[in-house]
Amino acid sequence: MPASAGMTNVAARMAITTNPFVVLSYVGGPAILTNAASLLLMSTSNRFARAVDRSRELMKRMSTPKPGIEKTADYEEMFIVRRRVRQIATALSCLYLAAAMFGLATLLSVAGAVLAEIVGGPISNGVIVAAMCAGIVGFVGFVLAGIILVIESRLALKSLLSESDEALARLDTAVKSLGAQ
Numbered sequence: 001m002p003a004s005a006g007m008t009n010v011a012a013r014m015a016i017t018t019n020p021f022v023v024l025s026y027v028g029g030p031a032i033l034t035n036a037a038s039l040l041l042m043s044t045s046n047r048f049a050r051a052v053d054r055s056r057e058l059m060k061r062m063s064t065p066k067p068g069i070e071k072t073a074d075y076e077e078m079f080i081v082r083r084r085v086r087q088i089a090t091a092l093s094c095l096y097l098a099a100a101m102f103g104l105a106t107l108l109s110v111a112g113a114v115l116a117e118i119v120g121g122p123i124s125n126g127v128i129v130a131a132m133c134a135g136i137v138g139f140v141g142f143v144l145a146g147i148i149l150v151i152e153s154r155l156a157l158k159s160l161l162s163e164s165d166e167a168l169a170r171l172d173t174a175v176k177s178l179g180a181q
Helices: 003-013 021-063 072-118 121-180
Strands: none
Touching (some): 021 072, 021 121, 072 121
């Protein structure tokens, strides 16, 4: 039995008329991933806003010098915050791409299922291949955004640890000066 005959039997079992779950799998996967990308997009937008707020606060603190306060820590943190803002903006772009591609994949999957029932043949196969390509592009964007956000989280942690170390050092100095009195 040739290999193509085995593939034909698989295709027959996967036909929409014999298995309605085929349509659900083509449509459901991208639809769920569209929702996941949208949720991550919302939380990343919030992260972006917080990083921009932090950047503005640092700029304000650096523009109004106060005697006795070390500015090098703020200066170093400003570089970290600037890098974070860029990374979050890149992640947002990836997530917008992912959400759009997952939405397109869902739409093309529905169109492909309808065309397969009405026309069949190479037209419906082309639409299904386009849906798969859109889904793959969306998935790559989704994963890339996740990787970028992990790197950005590390930067945020580094910034927070630096700030807490600075605060602890000031507290230690204050406690020692009280003990000397």
